Amino acid sequence: MFILGLTGSIGMGKTSAVAVFRRQKICVFDADGVVHQLLEKNGEAVEMVGEAFKGVVIDCQVNRNKLGEIVFGDAGALSTLEEIIHPLVRNKQRNFLRSVVNHRQSLAVLDIPLLFETGGERNCDAVAVVTAPKFLQKIRVMGRGDMTETKFRGIIKRQMQDQEKRDRADFIIPSGLGKRISFQSIQKIIRIVLTLPGSHWPPGR
Template identity: 45%
Template sequence: MLLLGLTGSIGMGKSTTAKLFEEAGVPVYDADATVHKVYEGEAAPAVEAAFPGSTVNGKVDRQKLSAMVVNNADAMKKLETIVHPMLRSHQLRFLSDAEKSGAPVAVLDVPLLYETGGESRVDAVVVVTTAPEIQRERILARDNMTPEKLDAILSRQLPDAEKRKRADFVVDTSHGLDPVRQQIGEILRDVVKMPRRRS
């Protein structure tokens, strides 16, 4: 089974692209959804112990936690040491299930793939991109989003141009869903001819 890493900066259309991979019959691991799941369950006690006041009713309150770790590299590191091993075990379970299902290709949808060195764990990387003005428009339309918050998020992400340069495949979501579906079809045709390269 070949493993595709799917990544892209905030507001690029990565979630939509992941759904279209699923639509094409590809198993997709959603890192963000898994974070939500562990925050609502197994991670909550350890996160509360490390960051008192960050949980409500036994679940991590993402806004409260975010206020405690954003712009604080040490706090962020502390959080990652709690959460990353849990996420890794979920990911390994997903891979094992995908392998057993006989799928020729599986996708790991990981927002900070390059930032966390995740490209070494996949065989090829798909970067989702769009025009900068479309990106800003999409993000600022979200609830609770401010230009300051957006800048803080972007400062933690590798610039889009750098991601595109390092990608094996680039999917542009600027022109609607049909061109994206077409690009996904081409990627799935090409990737099965590629050598496995994950470490």
């Protein structure tokens, strides 16, 4: 099985790229979605997060707005949260990959926003980065209802620069040139990686 890491900074169009992979019947692991599940009502991380951050658990689920207010701009608090969340996400990721193998699929995509920042590329056979011009990125992000300029700058500061991600990527998916170009780029990536052998599954191989 070939493992393709998929990443990209906020507002770069990664969600749309994921949708294209899924329409091509490719199995995609959604790291952000898993985090949401861990924090929702009776999720696996709720109790541990509640113990670490008092007052964020309401009705057996983590209030993500309250949690965000605590960890935003506080490196220590963010590190504590990551120590809770990351091992759980990695476990879910391993279960996902086992499922892909059991269903005899040749390609799995790991959609991980902070792939390079967390060293996740070491578990991938190749990495594709979704990218767009900075002005378009900002327009997209600031169009979100809960976004502010301060919050946007904070998120960007935490993420690796887009240029560095592109330099480290094996494949580039442009999302600022129209849906057709993005679709063709993804189709080409799929065709290429399906001809390549994977070397990261099973773990320790």
